[in-house]
Amino acid sequence: MGYSFDPLTNEESTHPYPNIIKELLPTMMRMQFWFISVVPLVSGIGSPSFRRFVVNLLALLWKDLHQMRGMVDYMHVIASSIYESKKQALEKGDEAVMQQIGRGRDLISILMKENMNAADEDRLKDSEVIAQINTLIFGAMDTTSNAMARTLHLLSQHPEVQDKLRSELIEAKRQNGGQDFSYDQLDSLPYLDAVCRETLRLYAPVPVVIRTARQDAIIPLSGPLSGLNGTAMHAITVPKGTHVIVSILNSNKDPNLWGKDANEWKPERWLVPLPTKVTDARIPGVYSHLMTFIGGGRSCIGFKFSQLEMKVVISVLVESFRFAPSAHSADISWQMNTVTTPVVGKDPHPRLPIAVSLVN
Ligand code: HEM
Structure with missing residues (x-):
């Protein structure tokens, strides 16, 4: 990533980002009905500023949404500032890049450098690179920290x-x-x-992860399953568009x-x-x-x-x-x-x- 959240120096200077990441999924789970059933139906209605207006209005009454909005905004601010500092260094040249944490060899610096040189039709928009920064931080941090927490918990037992x-x-x-x-x-x-x-x-x-079948498929089973009428099934038919919980x-x-x-x-x-x-x-x-x-x-x-x-x-x-x-x-x-x-x-x-x- 080429950015230090620096939580290990001393406790008073702990960066707020890791705590925000920790609260994100629990908050999201409390709102899961709305995320699964309502958000996909309404997320395309009106302009982004109209949608933001509606979220701001609802957040006045809805504590979890208020918290969620704050967390997402903060993540966006951090990802944007990482993006801007790397962009400035890349524009200034190799010496400025070498001054950065990661010295330009981190994933995001490489992605941004390639993106600057990419053909117009292949180039990611700024907002897409910023989204990649958030995906990477989020995908890396909560998973690995919880895996380490689980290991320490097991070792204590x-x-x-x-x-x-x-x-x-x-x-x-x-x-x-x-x-x-x-x-x-x-x-x-x-x-x-x-x-x-x-x-x-x-x-x-x-x-678990969720996947959606992109084409009709027949999935072979490792052992037969008994159908509702008692017939043994050796494969399952999955029509295109089916959501599968793996x-x-x-x-x-x-x-x-x-x-x-x-x-x-x-x-x-x-x-x-x-x-x-x-x-x-x-x-x-x-x-x-x-x-x-x-x-x-x-x-x-x-x-x-x-x-x-x-x-x-x-x-x-x-x-x-x-x-x-x-x-x-x-x-x-x-x-x-x-x-x-x-x-x-x-x-x-x-x-x-x-x-x-x-x-x-
Ligand atoms: C113990 C730690 C980790 C576990 C258990 C884990 C598990 C997973 C799983 C299950 C997925 C698939 C999610 C889905 O498609 O719904 C995934 C995707 C991903 N992970 Fe990890 N992950 C871990 C650590 C990391 C780290 C350290 C990074 C980055 C350095 C990372 C970056 C990503 C990214 C970018 C994706 C999305 C890939 C894509 O959709 O093409 N993960 N991870």
Whole structure:
């Protein structure tokens, strides 16, 4: 992205953006009826300024809409300012670009540079590039941060896994002369890899995605299903235009493939060869026989990057800190807000209270 939200310097200077992103999907879920049933019918009515006028009017009475409008506006302001600063640097030339975070090698700078040189008919509008910035920040941040939160939550509940992981990290660091790991070293730590993989299998941060059939299709089934009249069906006909809910979770934890312990969190399963049923199933996901990052032309473009982020953050934290259940642990639940989010009791705001102490 080539932009720092800088949340790690000190707490007082925490950037508001990550908190806004965290609240976006929970708020959207509270308004889901309107988003699914009403917005598609009215979103083309009148000019953008008329629609904005209606939203402003409704927001006077409707708290969630008021909050939503504020969050979307703020995201737009940030994305536009990232866009403007990169545009100015690109116009000034290479030296100005090199002064930027990412030195022009980040995704958005590359996209903008290519876009400036593209033929008129191929060029994205400013508003489309700004929309890409928002998509990337949003797609990357909420998913990966919740995957890391889930991993820490699981480690707090499984001290034996946590200890084993810490031992692997401490030993690898010792062998590395106390230096930080390189990408390859971090990527080759087997237990860290197993912990991340198992979390992304059993607790895929995006549990379902929705697709719409672009043409009539017949989908073969891995095993026969019984129809309403009792006939065995070996395939399902999907007419063009059908909305299909793809359950990532059901595929990732199918006991027919993964075995009887499919619903258990067991990092060890990744340290031995996977069941042949899994490897033979030809799951169409881009990652590790799993559907976590979905598959096909619209699969997640950040799946490698998110694993690197997870491994960097988890390895640094687990080496120095011990995670244990807190007094509120029994009240933690994970809400399926498109991206699964931790909450405590009836409080709708995302939170994950875990007891943290120094290892030594
Ligand atoms: C654990 C972390 C992540 C998970 C579980 C995840 C999962 C997914 C899933 C399931 C989709 C498909 C959504 C749909 O079509 O409805 C998707 C799309 C996408 N993801 Fe990720 N993602 C993660 C991290 C990231 C990161 C780090 C980035 C960026 C660096 C990213 C960028 C994107 C983008 C741009 C798309 C849209 C692709 C398209 O529609 O062509 N994601 N992701």
